[in-house]
Amino acid sequence: MRAGGRTELWDRAAAACVLTLSLGCLHVIALKSQLFPGLVPRAAGPPINYKTLYFDQKIDHFGFLEDGTFKQRYLVADKHWEQPGGPVLFYTGNEGDITWFCNNTGFMWEVAEELGAMLVFAEHRYYGESLPFGQDSYSDSKHLNYLTSEQALADFAVLIQNLKSTRPGAEHSPVIAVGGSYGGMLSAWFRMKYPNIVVGALASSAPIWQFPGMVPCGDFYKTVTQDFARSGSHCGANIRKSWKAINNVSSTASGLQWLSEEFSLCTPLKNKMDSVSFKNWLQETWVNLAMVDYPYEADFLQPLPRWPIQVVCKYLGFYSTVSDYQLLHGVSKAAKVYYNYTGSSSCLNTSQTATGSLGSLGWTYQACTEMVMPMCTDGVQDMFEPEEWNFQAFSDECNAMFGVRPRADWAGVVYGGKDLAAHSNIIFSNGGLDPWSAGGVTHNITDSLVSVMIPDGAHHLDLRYSNDFDPPSVRAARALEVGYFRQWIRQARKARPKKSTP
Numbered sequence: 323m324r325a326g327g328r329t330e331l332w333d334r335a336a337a338a339c340v341l342t343l344s345l346g347c348l349h350v351i352a353l354k355s356q357l358f359p360g361l362v363p364r365a366a367g368p369p370i371n372y373k374t375l376y377f378d379q380k381i382d383h384f385g386f387l388e389d390g391t392f393k394q395r396y397l398v399a400d401k402h403w404e405q406p407g408g409p410v411l412f413y414t415g416n417e418g419d420i421t422w423f424c425n426n427t428g429f430m431w432e433v434a435e436e437l438g439a440m441l442v443f444a445e446h447r448y449y450g451e452s453l454p455f456g457q458d459s460y461s462d463s464k465h466l467n468y469l470t471s472e473q474a475l476a477d478f479a480v481l482i483q484n485l486k487s488t489r490p491g492a493e494h495s496p497v498i499a500v501g502g503s504y505g506g507m508l509s510a511w512f513r514m515k516y517p518n519i520v521v522g523a524l525a526s527s528a529p530i531w532q533f534p535g536m537v538p539c540g541d542f543y544k545t546v547t548q549d550f551a552r553s554g555s556h557c558g559a560n561i562r563k564s565w566k567a568i569n570n571v572s573s574t575a576s577g578l579q580w581l582s583e584e585f586s587l588c589t590p591l592k593n594k595m596d597s598v599s600f601k602n603w604l605q606e607t608w609v610n611l612a613m614v615d616y617p618y619e620a621d622f623l624q625p626l627p628r629w630p631i632q633v634v635c636k637y638l639g640f641y642s643t644v645s646d647y648q649l650l651h652g653v654s655k656a657a658k659v660y661y662n663y664t665g666s667s668s669c670l671n672t673s674q675t676a677t678g679s680l681g682s683l684g685w686t687y688q689a690c691t692e693m694v695m696p697m698c699t700d701g702v703q704d705m706f707e708p709e710e711w712n713f714q715a716f717s718d719e720c721n722a723m724f725g726v727r728p729r730a731d732w733a734g735v736v737y738g739g740k741d742l743a744a745h746s747n748i749i750f751s752n753g754g755l756d757p758w759s760a761g762g763v764t765h766n767i768t769d770s771l772v773s774v775m776i777p778d779g780a781h782h783l784d785l786r787y788s789n790d791f792d793p794p795s796v797r798a799a800r801a802l803e804v805g806y807f808r809q810w811i812r813q814a815r816k817a818r819p820k821k822s823t824p
């Protein structure tokens with residue numbers, strides 16, 4: 323999931339994209355915004371083995387004129403399933419290829435056996451292979467019109483109803499929704515909207531409050547800043563100074579050349595506009611590091627050492643004032659921890675911050691319609707250049723790109739905003755290091771709307787495979803989560819009316 327928010331990030335890209343709705347063009351735009359939570363690092367774990375299946379899903383669940391269907395992909399692993407009636411753990415797919423989320427949600431694979439559960443991973447419409455209009459799905463706004471979270475939730479509901487009625491032994495299986503990041507938002511909303519279909523939900527690193535008026539727009543970048551501040555002395559302060567240093571150095575042609583060489587850029591910086599893109603790219607690099615600040619070596623957005631921000635901060639420990647050149651030399655060393663940990667990168671590409679970009683175009687459209695997530699910086703409480711949230715400018719960019727304007731208040735109306743107490747059986751887990759926790763549910767709402775905090779966890783660490791370097795907090799979180807799963811399954815079995823047998 324990527325956040326589309328910051329207007330400056332959109333301005334340049336949109337200028338080039340007004341006329342062409344090409345993938346390449348939008349790819350650039352999406353890369354100018356943060357990677358949304360959703361991408362889970364690959365880790366070693368038990369071998370995974372699933373069947374790939376397809377289900378004919380209505381293109382439009384909510385109107386009756388469009389009667390077409392499309393093939394929704396879903397994956398099933400029932401090796402450990404106890405039938406009849408064993409539970410189903412149902413992953414509510416994010417904005418991307420479902421096999422990738424399936425391969426990387428080690429937690430589900432690890433608990434399947436102890437729960438006797440079937441695992442199902444359902445792909446979100448418009449991503450991976452689940453394209454309602456085939457390869458034309460993104461060709462115009464008319465086709466994109468059916469890319470909404472409401473339609474995706476209805477897909478999940480219809481698919482589960484079908485599984486229960488067609489799979490022998492599944493009729494009375496309690497189903498639990500699981501998801502991380504945008505997939506976690508969907509799992510929480512799924513329980514809220516379809517309590518008849520799922521008995522509970524685990525929403526990991528799900529920023530369901532990152533919407534207008536729900537949390538301060540600056541909290542996201544404040545969290546990023548705190549991660550750097552606590553990972554090395556003066557680290558955040560030196561990054562805060564680096565923007566002015568870049569402005570100074572890039573004001574001359576020879577300075578631009580120096581910067582390009584120092585950072586081993588694939589494409590040398592030529593002008594002021596290039597240096598603005600360069601700063602955005604660096605900013606996004608620091609955000610990505612905050613998301614994947616895991617306690618062990620991992621390969622997710624990039625291959626990285628354990629606690630990568632601590633490694634980055636080793637190059638940013640200047641105590642006294644140093645020249646702009648010395649400071650930026652340190653910044654380049656730091657950036658190369660992220661981009662060249664394996665030593666195999668020949669140059670740094672300022673159009674890329676992550677390997678494997680999943681569903682960036684679809685997510686940009688979702689950010690431009692329902693998923694409006696305000697973000698801002700002030701340069702005081704965070705280490706970035708000040709930038710206000712500007713809804714109007716954001717809306718104009720969306721209109722130029724897709725011919726649609728976002729509805730700022732819709733997510734709050736349709737999913738309840740902060741008034742959730744009438745719901746039940748949802749776990750919201752959040753990592754204290756994860757910038758997306760700023761928009762997450764980090765306090766208990768009721769006895770059954772529970773917040774699980776993982777203070778030294780980054781982005782949905784709990785959904786990853788277990789690891790020897792896991793902090794005790796994530797081990798405890800996983801144990802608590804499985805405890806709630808068991809409780810919901812027991813509740814569901816008790817509530818089921820007994821058949822009157824002679």
Ligand SMILES: *[C@@H]1O[C@H](CO)[C@@H](O)[C@H](O)[C@H]1NC(C)=O
Nearest residue numbers: 370419420421422423424425
């Ligand atoms: C997921 O794992 C399966 C089986 O190992 C593999 O075929 C598939 O390519 C993987 N998908 C991704 C996106 O890595």
Ligand SMILES: *[C@@H]1O[C@H](CO)[C@@H](O)[C@H](O)[C@H]1NC(C)=O
Nearest residue numbers: 570571574577644645646647
């Ligand atoms: C600003 O840049 C110029 C050259 O571009 C350099 O001579 C000067 O030292 C820089 N200022 C500081 C404070 O480092």
Ligand SMILES: *[C@@H]1O[C@H](CO)[C@@H](O)[C@H](O)[C@H]1NC(C)=O
Nearest residue numbers: 586662665666667668669670
């Ligand atoms: C990446 O690291 C290798 C090995 O240290 C080095 O040879 C190469 O120049 C580095 N690449 C960049 C872009 O700095």
Ligand SMILES: *[C@@H]1O[C@H](CO)[C@@H](O)[C@H](O)[C@H]1NC(C)=O
Nearest residue numbers: 349588589669671672673674
């Ligand atoms: C940089 O990344 C962009 C976007 O992925 C790609 O199109 C381009 O070819 C890359 N440039 C180089 C020099 O690798």
Ligand SMILES: *[C@@H]1O[C@H](CO)[C@@H](O)[C@H](O)[C@H]1NC(C)=O
Nearest residue numbers: 764765766772773774775802
């Ligand atoms: C919420 O309640 C549960 C169960 O009592 C507890 O384990 C958890 O720590 C609480 N969460 C927070 C954020 O206080």
